[in-house]
Amino acid sequence: MAGVRLLLLSDIHANFTALQAVLEDAEKRRYDQIIHLGDALGYGPHPHDVLEALRDLDAQCILGNHDQMLLEYVDGTRPYRESVVASVLKWQISRLTERDLRWIRTWRDGIDDAEVGARYRHGTPTSLDDYMDSVPAARAAFGQWQGMLAFVGHTHVPAVYATLNAPVGDWIKGHPLSDVTTYMVPPRVRVILNPGSVGQPRDHNPRASYAIFDTVRSAFEVFRVPYDIARTQEAIREAGLPEVLAARLSVGK
Numbered sequence: 001m002a003g004v005r006l007l008l009l010s011d012i013h014a015n016f017t018a019l020q021a022v023l024e025d026a027e028k029r030r031y032d033q034i035i036h037l038g039d040a041l042g043y044g045p046h047p048h049d050v051l052e053a054l055r056d057l058d059a060q061c062i063l064g065n066h067d068q069m070l071l072e073y074v075d076g077t078r079p080y081r082e083s084v085v086a087s088v089l090k091w092q093i094s095r096l097t098e099r100d101l102r103w104i105r106t107w108r109d110g111i112d113d114a115e116v117g118a119r120y121r122h123g124t125p126t127s128l129d130d131y132m133d134s135v136p137a138a139r140a141a142f143g144q145w146q147g148m149l150a151f152v153g154h155t156h157v158p159a160v161y162a163t164l165n166a167p168v169g170d171w172i173k174g175h176p177l178s179d180v181t182t183y184m185v186p187p188r189v190r191v192i193l194n195p196g197s198v199g200q201p202r203d204h205n206p207r208a209s210y211a212i213f214d215t216v217r218s219a220f221e222v223f224r225v226p227y228d229i230a231r232t233q234e235a236i237r238e239a240g241l242p243e244v245l246a247a248r249l250s251v252g253k
Contacts, residue, residue, distance in 0.1 A: 003216030004116065005030060008195040009059070010037035010153025013066070014044030014092065015199030015249075017235075018208040019053060021227035022198050029223075031212055037153035037195070038064025038122030041104075042085065043245050044199055045235035047092040051100045063107040064122040064153070065129040071104060084242045091241065116215055118149040125150040125192060132161060132192060135174050139163075141192060142172065149185070150192045151213070157203045158196030158211065158222045162189050185218040193220050206252035 007026050012019050036059050041047050043066070054061060070089045072078035080086060109128050110121035123130045124137070125145035132141055132152055138161035148165065158181075163172045165188045185191050196209030203209075207224040214221075233246040 003214065004032045006116065006151075006213045006215070007031035007034045008037065008151055008193075008211040008213060009034065009198050010122075010195055011039045011064070011156050011197035011199060012036070012044075012050050012054075013039055013042050013197070013199040014047040014050050015208075015232050016044075016046035016049040016053065017229075017232045018199045018225075018227045019050055021225045022208050022210045023053070023057075025223060025225045026210065026212070029212055034059035035120055035151065036061045037120060037151055038062045038128075039066045039153065040064070041070050041089070041092055042066030043088055045232065045239045045241060047095050048097065048100060051096070051103065055103060060111070060120070061107045062111060062120050062122055063104075063109045063128065067104055067107060068109075068128065071101075074101060084244065088241055088245070091239065116149070117147075118151060119145070119147050120151050122152065123154045124152055129154070131155055132159070132194065133157070135161070135172055138174060138192065139172050142190060148190050152192060152194050153197070155194060156197035156201055157194065158209050159194045160220065161192045162186075164188070165190055181222045183220045183222075185220065191220075195222060200249065201252045204252045206250055 034057055036054055040050050073089055074093055112119050119125050122128050124132045124141040131154055133155045142163050160183045161174050195211030198208045198210055201209050207226050209224055211220055211222045229249050236246040
């Protein structure tokens with residue numbers, strides 16, 4: 001198989017300013033394909049712009065829990081209960097086109113990529129909305145999934161979880177990542193890799209997070225990119241969205 005460099009994005013959450021900064025940074029590093037691991041929507045002020053950018057770049061998009069909830073509100077299959085999440089999704093629906101909605105409906109809840117030998121899913125390799133945020137959670141995920149390589153998002157924190165290609169429980173390690181970090185995947189080790197969040201990091205580092213995975217080198221590189229947070233905050237306030245969504249961007253939580 002010819003090697004590929006995957007640009008791994010997740011949890012943009014309608015933050016187009018952060019996405020622009022990430023794409024500009026990634027362009028300098030070269031990539032062959034974009035994988036978005038879910039939650040393009042929710043929380044942020046730019047739902048249509050984010051979708052248009054991903055579509056124009058021919059990104060492979062995985063369904064996230066916020067994306068799924070938005071479709072359920074559109075279809076009337078989820079009762080509306082007032083909350084920060086629900087109010088933003090309701091506002092975003094009014095900003096999306098029919099073309100946007102048709103495209104979101106094509107996103108799948110997880111994909112197995114035979115060429116790369118990887119599974120892409122939002123929460124864990126076996127769940128759309130469970131969190132891979134601890135060694136016990138990783139142990140459970142490895143027990144339910146027998147693959148070697150998976151990419152997930154959802155936690156908004158870049159990380160690596162690894163175990164030997166052996167009975168689960170023999171050895172599991174978690175590697176929180178920050179700044180420019182390279183993790184070389186060892187031979188015969190099963191890994192679940194998280195690139196962090198483009199649009200709403202939650203590891204107390206407000207810079208946008210993304211990753212590139214090089215299949216030839218088996219290298220997972222996480223990059224952090226500064227962006228104009230004040231610009232996104234201003235757009236959130238102008239849209240009348242909850243103030244907490246603006247405030248949290250400054251502190252990365």
